Amino acid sequence: MTTTAALTPEQARARLHELTVIDVRTPGEYASGHLPGAHNIPLDQLDRAVHVLRRAALRGSLLVVCAAGDRSARACSRLAAHGVSAATLTGGTTAWAGRGYDVDRPEGARAVWAMERQVRLAAGSLVLCGLLAGRRRPRARLLSTAIAGGLVFSALTDTCGMAQVLARLPWNRPRAAGLDATLTALAGPSSP
Numbered sequence: 477m478t479t480t481a482a483l484t485p486e487q488a489r490a491r492l493h494e495l496t497v498i499d500v501r502t503p504g505e506y507a508s509g510h511l512p513g514a515h516n517i518p519l520d521q522l523d524r525a526v527h528v529l530r531r532a533a534l535r536g537s538l539l540v541v542c543a544a545g546d547r548s549a550r551a552c553s554r555l556a557a558h559g560v561s562a563a564t565l566t567g568g569t570t571a572w573a574g575r576g577y578d579v580d581r582p583e584g585a586r587a588v589w590a591m592e593r594q595v596r597l598a599a600g601s602l603v604l605c606g607l608l609a610g611r612r613r614p615r616a617r618l619l620s621t622a623i624a625g626g627l628v629f630s631a632l633t634d635t636c637g638m639a640q641v642l643a644r645l646p647w648n649r650p651r652a653a654g655l656d657a658t659l660t661a662l663a664g665p666s667s668p
Contacts, residue, residue, distance in 0.1 A: 481563040482549075485572045488539055488565050495539040496532050496662070498562070499569075500551045502648035504588025509579035511541055511565075511572060515658045519547050520643060524655075526558045528662045535664060538562035543590045544570050546634070594642050599623050 488495065488511075497514040499506050506516040517525045519542070532538060540555070540562045542548040548564040555562045565572065573579050589597070606619030630636045642648060 481561075482545075482566045483539060483563050484566050485575050485577060488572070489577055491537075495537050496535070497539045497541060498529065498551075499541050500547050501542050501569075502588070502591060502643055503654065504647045505543060505590055507582055508588055508590075509573065509581050510569060512578055512580050514541065514580070515662055517655070517658060518643070519551055520640075521655060522551055522554055525659055525662070526555065526560065528659045529555060529562075530558065530560050531664065532662045533560050533562065539565060541565040541572075542568045543592065544568040588647050591639050591642065591648070594648075595636060595638050598638055598642060599627060 483491070492512065497511050499510045499514040499516050500519040500522065501510075501516070502518055503516055506514070510516070517529075529538065538555075538561070540548040540551045541564070542551075545564060545566055545568045548568060552562045552564045567574075569579065602623045603620045606617055606621075606623065609616035610620070626637065630638070
């Protein structure tokens with residue numbers, strides 16, 4: 477099993493020309509701004525890409541990024557379990573952009589909120605709905621209780637079921653053609 481390394485934004489910027497950058501955020505998050513030259517492979521599609529990433533890692537170092545570093549660290553661990561060595565970007569694209577480094581945005585791409593922000597909106601809205609509906613039907617407050625319990629569970633386990641559900645919404649889903657094109661580009665030249 478390989479170990480997971482971490483690069484600071486400064487280290488990654490200095491080595492960007494020699495790194496293959498994999499962005500594991502949702503396609504919508506990726507479209508809102510990503511490291512120059514980054515390839516989008518959403519975390520939920522990572523298993524589909526392991527064989528291609530293994531070949532890419534043989535050609536040079538992999539850098540895995542997300543918004544803040546949590547998803548990329550999980551991706552690096554999953555890759556390490558498959559014998560693929562990769563580094564994560566400390567602080568993610570948020571830290572990268574915060575230092576004023578360039579981010580690429582596809583022409584005409586619609587900006588989508590970061591997954592963490594989508595989760596906060598959904599959770600807050602559901603709690604508020606539960607409390608408001610509970611004024612007429614007290615049992616409706618159970619919705620707020622369930623969301624609060626889910627947030628506590630999420631914090632304790634460092635997982636987020638709500639993010640997994642939100643990632644399935646149309647604006648967060650990869651287009652099959654887009655992911656296939658990314659995997660083809662990463663695969664490099666075919667062997668004879």
